[in-house]
Amino acid sequence: MFSRLAILLYAIVSYAVFTVSFLYALGFVGNYVVPKSIDQGTDVGSLTEAILVNLLLMSLFAIQHSVMARPAFKRWWTKVLPVACERSTYVLLSSLILLLLFWQWRPIPIPVWQTSGIVAWLLTGVHWLGWLIAFASTHMIDHFDLFGLRQAFSALRGTEPEDHSFKAPLLYKIVRHPIMLGFLLAFWATPEMTAGHLLFALANTAYILAALQFEERDLIAEFGETYRQYRRRVPMLVPRLFARTRTKDHDVARSIGVPR
Numbered sequence: 001m002f003s004r005l006a007i008l009l010y011a012i013v014s015y016a017v018f019t020v021s022f023l024y025a026l027g028f029v030g031n032y033v034v035p036k037s038i039d040q041g042t043d044v045g046s047l048t049e050a051i052l053v054n055l056l057l058m059s060l061f062a063i064q065h066s067v068m069a070r071p072a073f074k075r076w077w078t079k080v081l082p083v084a085c086e087r088s089t090y091v092l093l094s095s096l097i098l099l100l101l102f103w104q105w106r107p108i109p110i111p112v113w114q115t116s117g118i119v120a121w122l123l124t125g126v127h128w129l130g131w132l133i134a135f136a137s138t139h140m141i142d143h144f145d146l147f148g149l150r151q152a153f154s155a156l157r158g159t160e161p162e163d164h165s166f167k168a169p170l171l172y173k174i175v176r177h178p179i180m181l182g183f184l185l186a187f188w189a190t191p192e193m194t195a196g197h198l199l200f201a202l203a204n205t206a207y208i209l210a211a212l213q214f215e216e217r218d219l220i221a222e223f224g225e226t227y228r229q230y231r232r233r234v235p236m237l238v239p240r241l242f243a244r245t246r247t248k249d250h251d252v253a254r255s256i257g258v259p260r
């Protein structure tokens with residue numbers, strides 16, 4: 001019982017650290033409220049140093065986030081620590097690396113574009129819509145499973161967590177990766193783009209496109225023909241025109257047996 005409570009406490013702490021890192025990310029990328037953001041900070045240094053340090057920080061996140069998500073790594077890792085802690089540990093390490101990135105980020109405040117008036121308002125709106133899409137989409141597949149809390153509560157009750165099942169609700173009927181689409185909108189839609197922000201957006205776009213190849217390979221291995229059909233019918237990141245999407249929704253619903 002004690003170890004189950006410890007696992008739950010660990011999951012709650014991981015989730016709290018994730019919440020802090022997510023809230024800080026809103027301020028960091030949008031240059032709001034936080035003491036050090038993507039374009040603000042005193043530790044500017046040389047341009048070369050700034051590019052190298054920033055690329056290193058983003059690579060660290062990318063390596064941890066992708067290596068620890070692979071099934072082969074999870075199989076090995078869960079021989080070392082309890083299965084119920086695996087996702088929380090992943091979330092905790094990702095969040096800590098993000099906080100390190102925010103702390104050590106070198107701003108490069110060279111202007112790339114600057115907008116004002118209605119264009120600036122529109123870009124700010126799309127930026128916030130992106131964060132909203134990303135956050136809401138975590139609830140569409142399973143927010144508490146993604147962040148390790150469901151696994152810890154199952155362990156506390158002494159039950160097995162439910163099997164990971166294929167889902168395609170709401171935004172997942174429009175694109176296959178709405179969380180990543182949300183991040184891309186939040187990273188790119190800004191009224192004032194600087195060289196540092198552009199580096200952040202470019203590197204993360206490259207990472208997301210690469211990471212999705214690995215994620216989809218695993219999803220095909222897990223869900224087989226269901227995911228293959230889903231891939232054929234629903235676009236990866238860019239929604240199709242409305243009329244075509246309606247037809248695709250119909251087909252997806254039929255192919256995965258979702259009642260309409």
Ligand SMILES: C[S@@+](CC[C@H](N)C(=O)[O-])C[C@H]1O[C@@H](n2cnc3c(N)ncnc32)[C@H](O)[C@@H]1O
Nearest residue numbers: 137141165166167168172176177178179180181
């Ligand atoms: C951080 S989430 C990102 C999900 C998706 N790439 C997106 O951008 O919305 C990664 C987890 O979601 C799971 N996942 C992705 N698509 C899924 C789907 N359609 N049904 C169930 N799980 C899914 C993956 O197996 C992985 O564990």
